Amino acid sequence: MIDSASKMPFSKAGLTTPSGRSIQFFKQILPFCVFGLALLAWELTVRIYNIPHYILPAPTLVLKTLWDNLGSLMVSWVYTMKITFGALLLAVIGGVALAMLFALNKWVELCLFPFAIVLQVTPIVAIAPLILIFIDSTTAALLLCAWIVAFFPILSNTVVGLRSADQNLRDLFMLYRASPWQTLRFLLVPSAMPYFIAGLKIAGGLSLIGAVVAEFTAGAAGKETGLASRILEASFRTEIPKMFAALVLVSLTGIVIYLVFMGVSKLVLGKWHESEIKSGR
Amino acid sequence: MTTLLELSEVEKRYDNGTLALERVNLKVGQHEFVSLLGPSGCGKSTALKMIAGLSPVTAGSIVWSDSIGDHAKDISFVFQEPTLMPWTKVFENVWLPLRLKGVSLETAKPMVNAVLEKVGLSQFAHVYPRELSGGMKMRVSIARAMITKPRLLLMDEPFAALDEMTRFKLNNDTLALWQAQQFTTIFVTHSVYESVYLSNRIIVMAARPGRIIADIAIDEPYPRTDSFRNTSRYAELCVKVSQALQKAGDHHD
Numbered sequence: 001m002i003d004s005a006s007k008m009p010f011s012k013a014g015l016t017t018p019s020g021r022s023i024q025f026f027k028q029i030l031p032f033c034v035f036g037l038a039l040l041a042w043e044l045t046v047r048i049y050n051i052p053h054y055i056l057p058a059p060t061l062v063l064k065t066l067w068d069n070l071g072s073l074m075v076s077w078v079y080t081m082k083i084t085f086g087a088l089l090l091a092v093i094g095g096v097a098l099a100m101l102f103a104l105n106k107w108v109e110l111c112l113f114p115f116a117i118v119l120q121v122t123p124i125v126a127i128a129p130l131i132l133i134f135i136d137s138t139t140a141a142l143l144l145c146a147w148i149v150a151f152f153p154i155l156s157n158t159v160v161g162l163r164s165a166d167q168n169l170r171d172l173f174m175l176y177r178a179s180p181w182q183t184l185r186f187l188l189v190p191s192a193m194p195y196f197i198a199g200l201k202i203a204g205g206l207s208l209i210g211a212v213v214a215e216f217t218a219g220a221a222g223k224e225t226g227l228a229s230r231i232l233e234a235s236f237r238t239e240i241p242k243m244f245a246a247l248v249l250v251s252l253t254g255i256v257i258y259l260v261f262m263g264v265s266k267l268v269l270g271k272w273h274e275s276e277i278k279s280g281r
Numbered sequence: 282m283t284t285l286l287e288l289s290e291v292e293k294r295y296d297n298g299t300l301a302l303e304r305v306n307l308k309v310g311q312h313e314f315v316s317l318l319g320p321s322g323c324g325k326s327t328a329l330k331m332i333a334g335l336s337p338v339t340a341g342s343i344v345w346s347d348s349i350g351d352h353a354k355d356i357s358f359v360f361q362e363p364t365l366m367p368w369t370k371v372f373e374n375v376w377l378p379l380r381l382k383g384v385s386l387e388t389a390k391p392m393v394n395a396v397l398e399k400v401g402l403s404q405f406a407h408v409y410p411r412e413l414s415g416g417m418k419m420r421v422s423i424a425r426a427m428i429t430k431p432r433l434l435l436m437d438e439p440f441a442a443l444d445e446m447t448r449f450k451l452n453n454d455t456l457a458l459w460q461a462q463q464f465t466t467i468f469v470t471h472s473v474y475e476s477v478y479l480s481n482r483i484i485v486m487a488a489r490p491g492r493i494i495a496d497i498a499i500d501e502p503y504p505r506t507d508s509f510r511n512t513s514r515y516a517e518l519c520v521k522v523s524q525a526l527q528k529a530g531d532h533h534d
Contacts, residue, residue: 168364171335175358176381176429186377190368272367272409 057241066245073230077249080226083139083211084257087146091203094147095154096196102155103162103188104180120152124210128217142214142226149210150203157199161192194273197265204257212250282310285346285433285465286332292340293327293491301327303490305341309467311432314459316468316476316483318522319529324491325469329435332467333358357426361438363418365410365425371397372406375425382429392428400424400454416447420454427458434459436468440475449507452478460503473526477518478505485522487529495525 039059045051046058053061066073098116102109128145135141165187173183215228227246234242269276286309293302302324309315317325330336332343333356357378365374372393373380379389397403400420410418419439426434436455440448456479459466470476476483477499485495499518501509509515 166364168360168362169366171330171333172358172360172364172377173381174335175333175356176378178381182381186380187366190366193368272411277411 062244065241076227076230083142084208088207091150099158145214146210150207153199153202157195161195165191201261285311290341294339300490314466316480318476319486323486323488355432357431359436359439363422396424434466485525
């Protein structure tokens with residue numbers, strides 16, 4: 001009874017040949033090579049033209065400064081991470097919970113969505129000083145700032161995801177008299193997962209940006225010591241290599257956050273969703 | 282023949298005022314294989330969804346036989362698309378109707394394996410739907426519909442998107458399941474040939490508004506095999522049904 005088409009393995013035939021593997025390896029190392037060349041060009045430019053370190057430090061000096069100040073910078077990095085991941089966690093909890101409310105009740109969405117949009121379109125640098133005035137705890141204020149930035153992508157993507165479930169599958173669940181909980185668990189949540197993860201990828205980076213921007217505002221007031229405060233402090237002292245070192249930490253953190261969520265996406269969607277299957281080819 | 286359900290003066294009018302179905306009267310007996318045949322927009326799928334309780338009736342009534350206490354538990358639906366959950370494997374897709382009724386994995390496992398065996402997919406229980414061909418996906422969809430041992434199977438152009446060979450195979454498989462499990466089938470199709478091959482009764486519908494214009498008995502014995510397609514009787518019936526369908530086209534406003 002089975003169709004003539006037998007079980008088809010994923011089409012990776014092109015990758016199993018020696019030339020296919022070489023191309024794949026080349027694709028993987030190419031970005032690193034280009035990045036390495038850019039660093040080399042930077043280093044050579046600084047050395048050849050004798051550019052002073054207080055204008056543009058060479059990458060080797062930035063690395064040395066990072067190593068020399070690693071202890072103190074890591075304390076600030078941990079603080080920034082606490083704000084970033086705290087805000088992201090709250091954005092996920094708040095965004096998903098509100099998205100479920102929106103998906104279940106159109107009236108709730110009608111009433112509350114304008115507030116979400118106001119939060120999204122208001123520049124965080126404009127409201128951060130107000131938040132810092134209104135909230136005593138600097139950490140809480142920073143968390144709120146980073147949360148505002150990270151919250152909207154989670155909310156909007158999850159709302160779209162929860163509504164994107166196949167209509168025939170919805171009918172099927174209705175036909176079999178699935179409870180709202182069963183519909184949510186077995187249909188809506190899995191359907192929303194690709195959208196939620198896309199939102200998570202955006203929100204991960206935005207929560208770091210939100211944390212850094214908010215730290216700049218709070219740092220200017222001389223409170224707490226996140227990486228942004230260290231950048232400001234180094235800037236006031238014209239310690240440009242130290243500014244770069246802190247900047248490198250922020251950038252590396254952003255890259256790691258991005259890679260982690262790419263991995264999460266691959267793990268959750270890799271076996272069934274077109275976005276990950278295509279990118280895996 | 283004992284009546285399973287009866288549609289009396291059933292109408293469907295959408296919110297925008299469009300009359301999709303007008304005064305549909307239809308009795309479906311137990312263990313019948315009824316095809317609803319008609320041009321696009323004649324309300325075949327709408328009628329099917331109303332029977333399933335997925336779309337409300339705006340006038341008239343659908344009455345079920347007294348022998349079925351809670352008819353919703355006895356209906357299964359096969360859509361035009363396989364409508365599988367891409368995030369779960371074949372086994373979980375077939376288990377779904379039982380899972381929604383609270384049947385545990387241990388209890389469901391032999392039932393799922395048995396129904397997968399029936400549709401010839403037992404060795405594909407643990408693959409994702411995307412790894413299957415169109416015909417195999419439709420078999421999974423049929424297996425999912427069969428798992429609850431329905432009294433009524435509603436099929437909405439299930440083989441329309443498949444190639445001719447696969448469609449013929451699935452026609453035979455559907456008939457084999459229908460004969461073995463003694464359920465009633467209401468089958469929506471555009472194809473005269475498919476409806477004649479499968480059904481013992483064809484309801485021809487006209488569009489704008491959707492209504493029944495012919496009720497044709499296909500009184501050929503079962504089991505039917507591919508050789509039936511080559512008989513003069515099959516050709517005669519196809520001509521008869523085609524003429525009725527032509528009339529349905531002429532009935533357009």
